[in-house]
Amino acid sequence: MKQIYTKTGDEGTTSLRDGVRVPKDDPRIEVNGQIDHLNSLLGLVRASLGEAPNMVFDVQKELMVVMSHIATPDGHDNPRTLHVSELTTQMEQAIDKLSQQPTPFVIPGDSLSSAFIHTARTQARTVERRLWTLQREHAVESSILIFFNRLSDYLFALANAKR
Numbered sequence: 001m002k003q004i005y006t007k008t009g010d011e012g013t014t015s016l017r018d019g020v021r022v023p024k025d026d027p028r029i030e031v032n033g034q035i036d037h038l039n040s041l042l043g044l045v046r047a048s049l050g051e052a053p054n055m056v057f058d059v060q061k062e063l064m065v066v067m068s069h070i071a072t073p074d075g076h077d078n079p080r081t082l083h084v085s086e087l088t089t090q091m092e093q094a095i096d097k098l099s100q101q102p103t104p105f106v107i108p109g110d111s112l113s114s115a116f117i118h119t120a121r122t123q124a125r126t127v128e129r130r131l132w133t134l135q136r137e138h139a140v141e142s143s144i145l146i147f148f149n150r151l152s153d154y155l156f157a158l159a160n161a162k163r
Contacts, residue, residue, distance in 0.1 A: 020073045027134045032067045034127045039063045041120040048113040049162065055087075055094055056158075059151060062087055066144055074138055084147035091154040098157035106156075110163040117162060121155035124148055 008014075013021045014029055022029065042060050046052040065080050072078040108118035128148040131140055 017068060017072045017078065018076050020076075027130070027137055028070050031070050031127065031130045031134050034123070034130050035063050035067050035070070038120060038123040038127055041116070041123050044116045045113070045120050048116045053094070053158070055090060055154070058087060058090075062147075066147075069141065069144065070134070082141065082143060084141075084143045088143070088147050088150045091150050095150075095154050095157045098154075098161045101160075106160060108159070114159045114162045117155050117159035121152050121159060124152040124155060128152065 009024065012024050014024050014026075016022055016026075016028065039060050042056055042063075046056050046060075049056075062083055065082055066084065068080050069078050069082060106118075108115050128145070131145055131148060134140055135145070
């Protein structure tokens with residue numbers, strides 16, 4: 001395994017894609033930290049469900065692509081193709097199927113897996129808010145903003161279905 005530590009961040013900076021150095025509290029780094037947190041929570045969701053929908057894994061893979069785009073400096077190209085629009089459509093279809101029953105007032109905790117899903121849902125909302133903050137300084141693809149809005153809706157519907 002390649003050496004994990006580089007010591008290049010010991011003075012409070014880190015690299016964006018293409019090697020551009022920025023402070024560790026740069027909004028792009030903050031957003032990616034929040035997305036990384038969400039991805040870990042989605043891992044808990046998949047582990048807790050056993051038979052997790054493939055959509056959860058697909059979202060996790062796409063989060064890595066989104067992070068790459070967030071970490072691409074303004075004016076630089078990113079060769080990784082975003083699939084957030086396609087996933088957004090798939091989530092909308094899944095929400096429609098999952099939401100055929102009326103949604104009661106929800107207090108997370110009816111099941112362990114539902115609680116994990118709600119935790120991931122709230123983190124998706126945090127990511128969405130941080131992305132809108134980032135949008136004020138650096139352009140964020142509108143499809144990414146829509147994707148995170150729909151992701152929290154999907155997680156809400158999935159959590160209700162797993163109560």
